[in-house]
Amino acid sequence: MSIRRLPSELINRIAAGEVVERPASALKELIENGLDAGAGAVSIRLSAGGLDRIEVADDGSGMTPADMRLALERHATSKLPDDAIEAVTSFGFRGEALPSIASVSRLTLESRVRGAEGWRTKIDHGVAEEEGPAALPPGTRVRVEALFDKVPARRKFLRSARAEYAACLDVVKRLAMARPDVAFALEHDGRTILSLHPAEPPKRVAELLSHELDRHGLGIDCVRNGIRLTGVVSLPTFNRGMADQQYLFVNSRPVKDRLLVGSLRAAYRDLLARDRHPVAALFVEVPTDEVDINVHPAKTEVRFRDPAAVRGLIVGGLRTALDEAGHRSVARDQFAQPAAWQVEPVEPAEPRLWSGPASDSAGARAVVADLSMDFLPQGRASIADPVAPSEPAYPLGIARGQVAATYIVAEAADGLVIVDQHAAHERLVLERMRAATRGHEVARQALLVPDVVEMEETDCDRIEDAAADLLRLGLEIDRFGPTSILVRAVPAALGKTDVSGLLNDLAAELSELGTALSLGEKLDHVAATIACHGSVRAGRVLSVAEMNALLREIEVTPHSGQCNHGRPTWVKLGHGEIEKLFGRR
Numbered sequence: 001m002s003i004r005r006l007p008s009e010l011i012n013r014i015a016a017g018e019v020v021e022r023p024a025s026a027l028k029e030l031i032e033n034g035l036d037a038g039a040g041a042v043s044i045r046l047s048a049g050g051l052d053r054i055e056v057a058d059d060g061s062g063m064t065p066a067d068m069r070l071a072l073e074r075h076a077t078s079k080l081p082d083d084a085i086e087a088v089t090s091f092g093f094r095g096e097a098l099p100s101i102a103s104v105s106r107l108t109l110e111s112r113v114r115g116a117e118g119w120r121t122k123i124d125h126g127v128a129e130e131e132g133p134a135a136l137p138p139g140t141r142v143r144v145e146a147l148f149d150k151v152p153a154r155r156k157f158l159r160s161a162r163a164e165y166a167a168c169l170d171v172v173k174r175l176a177m178a179r180p181d182v183a184f185a186l187e188h189d190g191r192t193i194l195s196l197h198p199a200e201p202p203k204r205v206a207e208l209l210s211h212e213l214d215r216h217g218l219g220i221d222c223v224r225n226g227i228r229l230t231g232v233v234s235l236p237t238f239n240r241g242m243a244d245q246q247y248l249f250v251n252s253r254p255v256k257d258r259l260l261v262g263s264l265r266a267a268y269r270d271l272l273a274r275d276r277h278p279v280a281a282l283f284v285e286v287p288t289d290e291v292d293i294n295v296h297p298a299k300t301e302v303r304f305r306d307p308a309a310v311r312g313l314i315v316g317g318l319r320t321a322l323d324e325a326g327h328r329s330v331a332r333d334q335f336a337q338p339a340a341w342q343v344e345p346v347e348p349a350e351p352r353l354w355s356g357p358a359s360d361s362a363g364a365r366a367v368v369a370d371l372s373m374d375f376l377p378q379g380r381a382s383i384a385d386p387v388a389p390s391e392p393a394y395p396l397g398i399a400r401g402q403v404a405a406t407y408i409v410a411e412a413a414d415g416l417v418i419v420d421q422h423a424a425h426e427r428l429v430l431e432r433m434r435a436a437t438r439g440h441e442v443a444r445q446a447l448l449v450p451d452v453v454e455m456e457e458t459d460c461d462r463i464e465d466a467a468a469d470l471l472r473l474g475l476e477i478d479r480f481g482p483t484s485i486l487v488r489a490v491p492a493a494l495g496k497t498d499v500s501g502l503l504n505d506l507a508a509e510l511s512e513l514g515t516a517l518s519l520g521e522k523l524d525h526v527a528a529t530i531a532c533h534g535s536v537r538a539g540r541v542l543s544v545a546e547m548n549a550l551l552r553e554i555e556v557t558p559h560s561g562q563c564n565h566g567r568p569t570w571v572k573l574g575h576g577e578i579e580k581l582f583g584r585r
């Protein structure tokens with residue numbers, strides 16, 4: 001077969017394969033061009049999720065007819081005047097977006113430089129069709145129709161109009177957050193979706209993120225080694241099943257960079273379950289020579305010269321903010337609103353659980369017995385009889401009983417507290433193990449007869465490799481043949497535990513973490529897995545003394561407002577709320 005030079009049309013179509021994957025990617029390129037042209041306002045109109053039509057109009061510099069012809073040629077750009085890709089601050093620089101889009105659609109480009117006449121040129125799948133004068137305000141208007149109509153392979157992979165629309169909306173949101181100083185308008189199938197005026201960054205972000213972040217968000221602003229991190233992240237208890245509300249920016253460029261996503265994840269490690277995700281908008285600012293944006297044709301990935309510094313800033317900065325937010329939890333904030341409580345009249349079936357001889361389960365009896373020998377301060381009516389200043393004030397109050405052998409009910413000076421005992425205890429065990437790993441080794445409990453756990457060879461290898469770390473956490477193991485591990489001791493905090501289940505979970509954990517995390521971070525992860533195995537299960541009856549001990553420990557333990565999976569560990573119903581429930585206020 002002989003080698004031939006490809007015709008430019010075909011070259012463009014091949015490039016389009018990389019740059020224009022779906023309507024949303026074409027839309028992204030067009031908006032970026034408008035922003036690069038210095039637009040103060042960008043307005044977007046879509047039909048059928050961009051499958052039928054994408055239209056982007058800006059009030060930027062506009063182009064002369066000669067520039068319009070050049071703009072449609074491959075590798076023609078106005079954005080690299082001195083060949084310095086390292087120093088580029090515009091969104092574009094490759095000079096291939098317009099010709100690529102034009103090669104796989106019917107494209108109409110209209111533009112007008114201030115003080116001159118407007119011009120229009122039409123391209124049908126890479127072939128110039130017609131050009132001539134056009135009436136439009138200064139700026140540029142691009143219309144893309146019949147995208148991929150002649151590229152059946154690509155058309156086949158497109159999703160429904162609804163899914164393509166969602167991707168387009170995501171693109172608009174990201175760019176609107178990147179440039180809060182620019183007005184954005186978005187219309188889909190004739191319906192106005194967004195209409196954003198220029199605003200300060202926090203306000204723009206707030207307009208585009210879940211409104212609940214007003215109450216459940218944490219502002220971030222920190223600087224380290226010349227790198228700045230700003231933005232907002234959600235409290236761990238305000239989380240989502242998908243990582244779809246994470247907006248990350250490097251020098252005002254929206255990115256979906258693995259390092260940044262991973263750092264965000266790491267900051268929430270052990271505050272969230274693996275399948276839950278925080279909401280975040282984070283802006284990283286680094287000197288332009290510290291980051292390479294020419295990594296990927298769509299420019300959504302970047303390379304940092306010092307990735308560890310960026311990662312350290314994100315993990316450290318977020319962690320500090322989350323630590324300071326300490327005990328705040330969504331549930332508590334929510335319950336400031338009585339609407340979140342059940343106000344319907346109680347069903348007759350429910351009171352029966354509480355009264356009469358039917359409720360003689362062992363659990364209920366045990367609690368009643370404990371209450372009768374109540375040795376605690378008799379500060380029952382805290383309001384009428386305020387705690388003397390010398391006595392400690394307990395924010396979580398004094399335990400009054402246990403419900404369903406799962407929840408502790410306590411009376412605080414300012415209201416009623418309900419604690420999920422399993423969630424709370426799991427958190428406490430983890431924080432205890434963490435504190436211990438910072439100092440010395442965790443206390444071990446030797447097994448009288450070592451346990452042999454059978455596992456896949458690769459899993460055994462992982463566990464064996466981590467043996468030294470596991471020992472610091474109180475788990476003493478030895479390799480015992482290719483597919484088994486001998487467990488000699490477990491962390492004392494665990495008590496009686498399912499050793500095989502624990503080892504299997506740890507192997508899964510280690511395989512997922514891979515080599516991505518530092519040793520300290522890995523230890524923390526592993527500690528969380530161990531803690532989960534060691535906590536007081538729901539359904540265990542606790543004595544009043546045990547309950548109070550738990551309450552006191554929650555009060556002094558960091559991060560105790562949520563369990564290791566991001567659920568709240570306790571909620572408080574204030575006196576005001578109780579009164580509202582009964583219509584007294």
Ligand SMILES: Nc1ncnc2c1ncn2[C@@H]1O[C@H](COP(=O)(O)OP(=O)(O)OP(=O)(O)O)[C@@H](O)[C@H]1O
Pocket residue numbers: 029033034036037058060061062063071072076077078079091092093094095096097098099139140
């Ligand atoms: N909306 C616009 N307003 C003014 N000039 C524009 C506009 N869109 C494109 N141009 C001009 O056309 C040129 C080519 O645009 P194109 O998007 O193909 O490449 P680019 O933006 O330079 O680089 P990239 O391929 O990385 O996007 C730009 O460099 C710019 O000079």
Ligand SMILES: [Mg+2]
Pocket residue numbers: 029032033091092093097098
């Ligand atoms: Mg461009």
